[in-house]
Amino acid sequence: GHILYFGNDEQKQKYLPKLASGEWIGAWGLTEANTGSDAGNMQCTATKDGDGWVLNGTKNWITHGISGNVAVVLARTGEPRAKSNVTAFIVEKGTPGFTAGKKENKLGMRASETAELVFDNCRISDAQRMGEVGDGFRQAMKVLDGGRISIAALSLGIAKGAYEASLKYSKERQQFDQPISNFQAIAFKLADMATKIEVSEMLIYQAADKKNRHEPMTKESAMAKYYASEVAVQCATEAVQIFGGYGYTKDFPVEKYYRDSKLCTIGEGTSEIQKLVISREVLK
Ligand SMILES: Cc1cc2nc3c(=O)[nH]c(=O)nc-3n(C[C@H](O)[C@H](O)[C@H](O)COP(=O)(O)OP(=O)(O)OC[C@H]3O[C@@H](n4cnc5c(N)ncnc54)[C@H](O)[C@@H]3O)c2cc1C
Structure with missing residues (x-):
């Protein structure tokens, strides 16, 4: 996304076909251990060095940090806490001084x-810089506006998976000589899941539609991401409850x-x- 929006023609031609076809995997590095x-x-x-740049430091929690063929990296080019002090760079795997470090041992999304x-004195040419020096953080916020719609859609998929598995199981599982879906306590869980899933979907379509029209959608994408992700957690939690003990095992998908x-x-x-982003937008 970052190269698509902010790369120049040369950068787009070099990287986008490979990334779009899946031949190459991309990574995006903003987060660090302490930030x-x-x-x-x-x-x-x-740091500017002759006609190129030297990168030093680490980025953490980077998806595809090891398998990625190319990474977009946000690095500080100005003083700490100064305005416009971040710039975006494209760094290819194998560039001397650029290595992948520790892989996280995660709860999920394994x-x-x-x-x-x-990055240890990693030298890159100025041709790897995206956009203006100092424009990186603004670019990153734009990329996140779009990325949040993707995470909202991912959340919706998980919520739907949990709901559909629960619906099926609740009709099949018999207790007290009847399907557990006959119990209002279970049926109401399904009603809550179905309702929240539809609201999530509408918020996602609203944000995606604005994005497709190139309209501002910072508030809408944050709302979709916030709501859909919380709903995914709620639906997955209720799904484990509906599955009872079986939900707590790896024999069924809901624990995942x-x-x-x-x-x-x-x-x-x-x-x-x-909520910070949404409240800033509504208080404008
Ligand atoms: C699996 C996974 C994949 C990731 N992939 C990427 C990636 O590809 N690229 C990338 O750059 N990053 C990635 N991240 C990083 C992710 O974006 C951060 O983990 C996230 O932004 C939170 O930062 P943090 O973990 O440092 O938590 P912190 O910022 O330390 O937050 C800790 C807690 O404090 C709260 N908090 C912090 N500030 C405030 C505030 N002002 N008001 C109220 N509450 C606050 C937070 O909400 C949270 O509850 C990934 C993370 C994970 C877990």
Whole structure:
């Protein structure tokens, strides 16, 4: 997304076909060990050196940090806490001084690796810079606006998976000589799940529609991400409850939904940060 929006023609031609076809996997590095929600306070630096740049520092929690063929990296090019002090760079795997570090041992989303990116006097040419020097943080916020719709859609998928599995199981599982869906306590859980899933879907379509029309959608994407991710956690939690003891085992899919869903309220900005974004927008 970052290269699509902010790369120049040469960068787009070089990277987008490979990334779009899946031949290459991309990574995006904003977060660091000590700067997550407060990403603007990053410590990873890019220093001008002749006609290129030297990167030093680490990025943490980076999806596809090991398997990624290319990474977009946000690095500080100005003084800490100064305005416009971040710039975006494209760094290819194999660039001397760029290595992948520790892989996180996660609760869920275990099929996609999350790892550290380490930059130790990593030299890159100025042609790898995206956009203007100092424009990186603004670019990152734009990328996150779109990324949040993707996380909302991911959340919706998990919520639907949990709901559909619960619906089926509740009609099949017999207790007290009847399907457990006959018990209002179970049926009402399904009603809550179905309703919240539809609301999530509408919020996601609203944000995606605005994005497709190139209209501002910071508030809408944050609302969709916040709501859909919390609903995914609620639906996955209720699904485990509906499955009873079986839900607590790896024989059924709902324990995976339960573990995977929690990432959605954290990644691409926590629910608290979404509320910060939404409240700033409504108080404008
Ligand atoms: C599996 C996974 C994949 C990820 N992939 C990527 C990736 O590809 N690229 C990338 O750059 N990052 C990635 N991240 C990082 C992710 O975006 C951060 O984890 C997230 O932004 C939260 O930052 P943090 O973990 O440092 O938590 P912190 O910022 O330390 O937050 C801790 C708690 O404090 C709360 N908090 C913080 N500030 C405030 C505030 N101002 N008001 C109220 N509450 C606040 C938070 O909501 C949270 O509850 C990934 C994370 C995970 C877990």
